[in-house]
Amino acid sequence: MKPVLRKGQLTTWKDDKGFGFIRSSEGNQDVFFHITALQETNHRPQVGDVICYQLRVDKNGRVHACNAFIEGIVSKPILGISPSVIEKPTFKPTAKSSLIFEVLLLSLLPTLGAIHFAFTTFNPIPLILYPVMSFITFAQYADDKSRAKQGRWRISEKRLHLCEFMGGWLGAFIAQRRLRHKSSKVSYQVVFWVIVAIHITFWLNWLFLGRRLIGLFLGSVFRG
Missing domain, CATH: 2.40.50.140 (Nucleic acid-binding proteins)
Known part of the structure; x- marks a missing residue:
């Protein structure tokens, strides 16, 4: 028919x-x-x-x-x-290479900062938190996309942003590129990149300002 x-x-x-x-x-x-x-x-x-x-x-x-x-x-x-x-777009090796490069570029400063934090404070929580929360956030994105396809109740954007803020923003970035989810909504992307900027700024300050403050603190202790 x-x-x-x-x-x-x-x-x-x-x-x-x-x-x-x-x-x-x-x-x-x-x-x-x-x-x-x-x-x-x-x-x-x-x-x-x-x-x-x-x-x-x-x-x-x-x-x-x-x-x-x-x-x-x-x-x-x-x-x-x-x-x-219907023919769907295929991801060519060049696209995968581009994603890998973007992930390495975004994660470089936070990774160095987390390593430095662990060595100077003997606290490995950031090194553990980032990969764990990234995995959880990626899973949340995949679940939300599945719900969207099935017409089921969606995961709230506040919940996704909270996962990103708690350290899962890198997993969210990978999910946006691989799953094509939440990548075209401007209002969502603005909040997402603000969260990324907060994390990168924090580690930038820690590496180039925090180290100096720690050195001054230790110097004053030994001089005292």
Whole structure:
């Protein structure tokens, strides 16, 4: 049976959760619409957009939109093509190399600072906290993306930012690049990079200012 292309207006959209509802032009039926049903586009859905879509019924009998595109934004998709056969971008070795370089560059100063901190204070907590929290934060990102695809309740942005602030920002950076999650929302990225700047500034001060203060303190102790 040939799929039917329908059209409706987006009447509700929750951008932070990635879903909304389409009011069908054929009646008053509201159709559930998730961001993963949208064909690739740089345009974020907004209330008032005209959405062209097909209907699909999941295993629980719920009707939702699929193979959707925003009218006037992208070209009309070929009907009958399953999202699973749509060619997805592949990560070339150059992209992986670029990610590795970025991670090394971002982690260099905090790593040196944490090592210096451990040797001067005999406290290894930062060296342990960064990798542990990065792993936890990456897992939180992966879980949140999975929830978004399934239309389930999302992990709050405050919780993700808290994990980043507690030392998991490097894991968050890797997740953003590898999972393509939370990487295009400007307001989220602003808070994320503020957190990164706080950590890097702290270790910058520790290495180049804190060491001097420690030297002055030890010198005054020995002179006394």
